[in-house]
Structures are given as C-alpha cells and as structure tokens.
Amino acid sequence: MSSLDNKRLKIALTKGRVEKQVVPLLEAANINCDQIRNKKRRLIFDSETQPLEFILAKGPDVTTFLERGAADIGIVGSDILTEHQSSQYELLDLGIGKCQFVLASTQDFDPKAPKRKIIGTKYPLITKRYFDSLGQDVEIIKIEGSVELAPLTGLADAIVDITETGTTIRENNLKIFDYLDKVSTRLVVNRMSLKQHPDEIFSFVDQIKQVVDKKGKTISK
Ligand SMILES: Nc1ncnc2c1ncn2[C@@H]1O[C@H](COP(=O)(O)OP(=O)(O)OP(=O)(O)O)[C@@H](O)[C@H]1O
Numbered sequence: 444m445s446s447l448d449n450k451r452l453k454i455a456l457t458k459g460r461v462e463k464q465v466v467p468l469l470e471a472a473n474i475n476c477d478q479i480r481n482k483k484r485r486l487i488f489d490s491e492t493q494p495l496e497f498i499l500a501k502g503p504d505v506t507t508f509l510e511r512g513a514a515d516i517g518i519v520g521s522d523i524l525t526e527h528q529s530s531q532y533e534l535l536d537l538g539i540g541k542c543q544f545v546l547a548s549t550q551d552f553d554p555k556a557p558k559r560k561i562i563g564t565k566y567p568l569i570t571k572r573y574f575d576s577l578g579q580d581v582e583i584i585k586i587e588g589s590v591e592l593a594p595l596t597g598l599a600d601a602i603v604d605i606t607e608t609g610t611t612i613r614e615n616n617l618k619i620f621d622y623l624d625k626v627s628t629r630l631v632v633n634r635m636s637l638k639q640h641p642d643e644i645f646s647f648v649d650q651i652k653q654v655v656d657k658k659g660k661t662i663s664k
C-alpha cells in the first residue's frame with residue numbers, strides 16, 4: 444500500500460497568471476480542475492479524480508512551502524526560483540509563462556554614463572548579479588509592482604523587469620537597453636518528498652510531461 448494512500452500529493456501552484464496557464468495544461472493531462480475553476484476565495488482544492496491537493500499561493504511563497512516541506516511539488520516561474528535561490532529539484536520546464544528579463548529606461552538613458560546608477564526592480568538579486576557581471580556597482584531600489592514607474596518618475600535611472608509582449612514598455616514610452624535571462628514556468632519538487640514518494644511524483648510528472656511534449660511538437664511543426 445502506498446504511503447500516500449491517506450495523504451494527497453500537495454502541489455503549490457502560483458496563483459494569478461501562472462494558474463491561468465497551468466489549469467488548461469492540467470486538464471489536458473486529465474486532471475480535474477473544476478474546484479480551481481470555481482474557486483471564489485478558497486485557496487486549497489482537491490482534484491476529484493486523483494489524490495492531488497492544490498495549494499494556491501504567491502510565487503515567492505511557493506518556494507517557501509517547498510523549502511519547509513509543506514508542499515511536495517511547486518509550479519512557479521524560473522524568475523522566482525532564481526531570485527529566491529531555491530535549492531529544490533527542477534523536474535520540468537512547462538513551456539508556459541514565457542517572458543524575459545530586460546534592462547529598460549527612458550529614451551535618454553545612457554547605460555555607459557560614468558555615474559553610479561539607481562536601478563528599480565522586483566528582483567534585487569538578479570539585478571545585482573547582472574550589474575556585477577558588468578563590473579558595475581549600482582544602487583538597487585526594491586519595487587513591488589508597476590516597476591515601469593521608476594524611470595518615468597525619477598525614482599530610478601533604469602529598471603530590470605520581465606517583459607512578454609513588450610506592451611507595457613511601449614505604452615510607457617520606455618526603451619530596452621539590454622536582454623537578460625529568459626523565464627518560464629517550472630515544476631519543482633521537494634527533495635525529501637521525492638525520496639519518500641518517487642512513484643507518485645514521477646507518475647504525476649509524466650502525465651504533465653506528455654502534454655508539454657505534445658504541445659511543444661505542435662508548436663514546432
Ligand atoms: N508579462 C508576463 N508575461 C509572462 N509571464 C509573466 C509575466 N509577468 C510575470 N510572469 C510570470 O508569471 C509569474 C507570476 O506573475 P503574476 O503577474 O501573476 O504575479 P505577480 O508578479 O506576483 O503579480 P501580482 O502582484 O499582480 O499578483 C511571474 O513570476 C513570472 O514567472
């Protein structure tokens with residue numbers, strides 16, 4: 444008898460943008476998501492067809508649930524995994540939530556100007572690593588959202604943020620000065636859970652992987 448028979452595999456899923464893209468993928472893998480689709484203000488859901496429990500959390504908290512063993516599996520952006528220096532096993536790139544880090548600012552920004560720059564970002568570690576790689580010491584201001592406001596208001600000289608369609612940058616008359624790492628949604632697993640429940644975890648991951656592979660083949664056709 445599996446040790447999970449009385450315990451559902453706990454999956455911490457990033458709510459919001461990632462959740463919206465992951466639910467159709469889970470459904471294509473025959474995982475019932477009716478409860479998530481009709482969630483209202485609820486935060487924990489069962490898949491009615493399989494022994495799975497979904498926990499909806501903010502991205503940085505998904506890494507905390509995993510680190511502390513409160514979830515077995517996490518579904519979260521690689522931006523968050525890098526920024527929070529997650530040490531969990533990454534098992535799958537889901538090929539969704541695709542975007543890219545960029546350095547952006549107003550048109551008149553001079554990236555080579557010999558002054559100590561002020562950079563606004565939601566991602567201080569990634570920003571520091573980028574400027575370290577350029578040998579530049581910068582001041583970093585942590586911003587929680589609408590990061591594009593920083594160079595527009597004079598709060599910062601430039602920003603490091605993610606962009607997908609480029610719409611936010613364009614509509615705010617900003618310009619991209621450099622391209623950094625690409626980002627996508629990853630499936631990660633708690634190391635202890637993997638040791639304790641490898642069959643259940645790999646069976647879940649294989650289910651998802653088949654859909655991801657099929658989608659990848661359709662796109663590259
Ligand atoms: N414009 C984008 N295009 C594609 N993926 C994105 C984009 N912005 C963010 N992401 C990915 O989705 C994840 C979650 O983003 P989302 O905007 O839902 O949450 P958030 O940044 O915490 O915003 P909010 O505070 O509005 O909930 C990010 O960690 C990143 O991996």
Ligand SMILES: O=P(O)(O)OC[C@H]1O[C@H](OP(=O)(O)OP(=O)(O)O)[C@H](O)[C@@H]1O
Binds near residue numbers: 589605607608611
């Ligand atoms: O290139 P685009 O397709 O326009 O996407 C880029 C925007 O998406 C993210 O913000 P989000 O929508 O998460 O809102 P936030 O500013 O509140 O974080 C990101 O911080 C950019 O602002």
